[in-house]
Amino acid sequence: MYQYTEFDRDFLAARNAQFRAQVERRIDGSLTEDEFKPLRLMNGLYLQLHAYMLRVAIPYGTLNSGQMRQLAMIADRWDRGYGHFTTRQNIQYNWPKLKDVPDMLDALAEVGMHAIQTSGNTIRNVTADHFAGAARDEIADPRPVAELLRQWSTDHPEFQFLPRKFKIAVTGSPHDRAVIKAHDIGIRVVERDGQTGYEVLVGGGLGRTPMIGKVINDFVAAEDLLPYLEAIVSTYNVLGRRDNKYKARIKITVHENGIDTIREKVEARFAELKPRFTGVDQEMLATIEAQFAPPAFREAPTDAYDETYAKNPLFRSWCDTNLHPHKAEGYAIVSISLKKHGATPGDATGDQMRVMADLAQAYGHDELRISHEQNVILPHVHRSDLPALYARLKAADLATANIGLISDIIACPGMDYCALATARSIPVAQEIAERFAELKLEHDIGPLKLKISGCINACGHHHVGHIGILGLDRAGVENYQITIGGDATEDAAIGERMGPGFAYDEVTDAIERIVRAYLDTREGPQETFLETFRRLGADPFKAALYPKETVDA
Amino acid sequence: MPRAFTPKVITANALLEGDVVYLTRDDRWTRDLKEAELLTDEAHADLRLIEAERRVSEVVGAYLAEMKPGPDGPEPTHFREDFRRTGPSNYFHGKQEERA
Ligand code: SF4
Numbered sequence: 001m002y003q004y005t006e007f008d009r010d011f012l013a014a015r016n017a018q019f020r021a022q023v024e025r026r027i028d029g030s031l032t033e034d035e036f037k038p039l040r041l042m043n044g045l046y047l048q049l050h051a052y053m054l055r056v057a058i059p060y061g062t063l064n065s066g067q068m069r070q071l072a073m074i075a076d077r078w079d080r081g082y083g084h085f086t087t088r089q090n091i092q093y094n095w096p097k098l099k100d101v102p103d104m105l106d107a108l109a110e111v112g113m114h115a116i117q118t119s120g121n122t123i124r125n126v127t128a129d130h131f132a133g134a135a136r137d138e139i140a141d142p143r144p145v146a147e148l149l150r151q152w153s154t155d156h157p158e159f160q161f162l163p164r165k166f167k168i169a170v171t172g173s174p175h176d177r178a179v180i181k182a183h184d185i186g187i188r189v190v191e192r193d194g195q196t197g198y199e200v201l202v203g204g205g206l207g208r209t210p211m212i213g214k215v216i217n218d219f220v221a222a223e224d225l226l227p228y229l230e231a232i233v234s235t236y237n238v239l240g241r242r243d244n245k246y247k248a249r250i251k252i253t254v255h256e257n258g259i260d261t262i263r264e265k266v267e268a269r270f271a272e273l274k275p276r277f278t279g280v281d282q283e284m285l286a287t288i289e290a291q292f293a294p295p296a297f298r299e300a301p302t303d304a305y306d307e308t309y310a311k312n313p314l315f316r317s318w319c320d321t322n323l324h325p326h327k328a329e330g331y332a333i334v335s336i337s338l339k340k341h342g343a344t345p346g347d348a349t350g351d352q353m354r355v356m357a358d359l360a361q362a363y364g365h366d367e368l369r370i371s372h373e374q375n376v377i378l379p380h381v382h383r384s385d386l387p388a389l390y391a392r393l394k395a396a397d398l399a400t401a402n403i404g405l406i407s408d409i410i411a412c413p414g415m416d417y418c419a420l421a422t423a424r425s426i427p428v429a430q431e432i433a434e435r436f437a438e439l440k441l442e443h444d445i446g447p448l449k450l451k452i453s454g455c456i457n458a459c460g461h462h463h464v465g466h467i468g469i470l471g472l473d474r475a476g477v478e479n480y481q482i483t484i485g486g487d488a489t490e491d492a493a494i495g496e497r498m499g500p501g502f503a504y505d506e507v508t509d510a511i512e513r514i515v516r517a518y519l520d521t522r523e524g525p526q527e528t529f530l531e532t533f534r535r536l537g538a539d540p541f542k543a544a545l546y547p548k549e550t551v552d553a
Numbered sequence: 554m555p556r557a558f559t560p561k562v563i564t565a566n567a568l569l570e571g572d573v574v575y576l577t578r579d580d581r582w583t584r585d586l587k588e589a590e591l592l593t594d595e596a597h598a599d600l601r602l603i604e605a606e607r608r609v610s611e612v613v614g615a616y617l618a619e620m621k622p623g624p625d626g627p628e629p630t631h632f633r634e635d636f637r638r639t640g641p642s643n644y645f646h647g648k649q650e651e652r653a
Contacts, residue, residue, distance in 0.1 A: 027569065033613050047571055049637055098570075476632070
């Protein structure tokens with residue numbers, strides 16, 4: 001894992017001292033809110049519906065146990081004893097007091113973390129595949145590059161006032177778990193003639209105008225990546241629209257100018273920039289790469305695992321849903337679900353965070369990941385440790401066996417917290433998860449990604465959910481629009497909107513009707529929801545959603 | 554024809570805690586919507602908002618929120634203001650907890 005250098009520490013200390021003084025001046029009245037707001041946002045401090053909210057970046061979703069424990073300490077000491085993990089691999093504290101925030105930031109700095117650039121029209125937290133460095137299908141660990149990008153983009157003088165916010169995601173696997181096609185820039189590690197390079201996409205994004213990213217360059221050589229990305233952001237900085245907030249993201253720039261024009265401009269800018277990159281970035285990358293060397297995997301028998309798997313059905317069910325193939329023999333990637341049926345998706349209490357930190361230390365080479373799906377991952381666990389690990393997860397109420405199933409719902413904070421929301425999303429997620437737990441159907445249903453956003457900004461990724469739910473305000477009443485057939489992977493697709501929306505108390509029934517339509521029409525348990533949708537289109541689902549009587553009425 | 558003015562209260566977030574507050578008739582900031590001054594006259598409401606906005610070291614983001622008169626004081630007409638009055642629905646945090 002990357003260790004902060006003296007430079008990183010000094011930079012953070014200076015920034016935190018500066019912000020502490022700004023908070024003091026706001027409290028004593030020498031700064032107005034208009035003056036203070038941009039300053040607090042630069043440090044990740046929002047004002048939401050009921051309180052301030054501090055958004056802390058977890059770069060490329062990677063944490064060690066010390067960092068996780070510190071997040072728990074902060075939750076207990078200055079917040080309400082929990083934290084909310086987001087779809088951008090951040091953690092949000094929902095109840096900080098203004099005067100405590102400088103202390104919270106200092107506590108974060110102690111473990112090499114910060115809230116810088118988690119807001120504003122800057123390059124945000126660089127996200128990555130949560131299975132990075134562990135997945136069996138991986139070409140290369142994407143995190144060294146993500147860390148290089150974090151260093152390059154943090155406080156980058158040219159990119160502090162972009163036309164709009166800017167999100168970058170990186171994956172090292174052909175199977176995309178980082179939703180790179182819905183990012184302003186998506187990067188995929190590729191191999192060509194034995195050389196490692198990067199496929200670069202631009203112009204993806206969700207929100208009001210969802211777009212799938214387009215390939216701007218199918219192979220950027222390793223040493224060209226940073227100048228190439230700088231060329232993209234620099235081109236966008238000049239070309240992007242500043243006259244209309246809704247047209248300011250790079251997806252609109254690409255859409256309006258065409259990918260070919262953008263490519264030409266980027267190439268021209270790249271030609272100017274390339275000579276200025278003297279190779280220092282490559283030296284830095286080499287240093288960073290050394291810090292991401294894989295842990296020393298051990299070779300050990302897996303009998304204990306095999307035995308427990310054979311005789312304990314609960315353990316077996318958990319293994320079948322929550323484990324993923326690891327590149328090292330005898331190892332597994334463990335997903336810890338933060339989606340217990342009826343709980344708030346993505347929330348973990350301070351105690352749970354400490355348990356996960358302890359488990360990472362005891363069984364997981366001291367590594368944890370936060371997924372954009374709002375779960376926690378222990379990327380390197382030897383199978384022989386799984387029975388003990390499972391027992392401790394169970395004791396901490398963290399052993400829900402539902403990864404990838406319908407109750408593993410992504411839900412944004414929605415109207416319960418978010419000042420921009422048009423409807424609630426958390427209680428909708430809670431009710432749907434409880435319904436399917438009662439029906440005991442979710443394992444039979446199989447892989448199904450349900451994603452909920454509380455407004456058109458789409459933080460809950462509803463457009464790319466197999467089933468997406470968007471909460472709207474229709475004449476002063478919550479109303480939920482349903483989409484079907486979205487996909488967040490390498491085959492990314494925007495979901496198709498069904499008919500009229502549903503009232504708050506009708507959504508769960510509507511979702512059940514969709515799922516029953518799938519169960520009735522699939523060609524067998526091996527055909528997933530998405531495959532059935534692709535085979536049959538939207539009609540059977542529309543028919544289930546809007547039975548004839550109600551349409552005619 | 555100009556639209557008839559509908560009743561409102563002045564609301565904001567407290568500077569230090571960030572929680573929802575309302576302006577009372579006697580110029581206090583209260584956490585309890587029932588105590589808020591219900592403004593029924595447009596010119597008076599505008600004036601009260603200007604006064605509230607000046608109190609920059611106490612509150613953030615003062616605005617006029619739509620309300621209706623109720624037996625115990627102003628009541629929200631929109632669900633957003635209802636949440637602001639109560640607190641989140643997933644945990645018993647915020648105002649509902651303070652009042653319990
Ligand atoms: S989608 Fe809307 S409601 Fe949900 S977190 Fe984003 S801005 Fe808030």
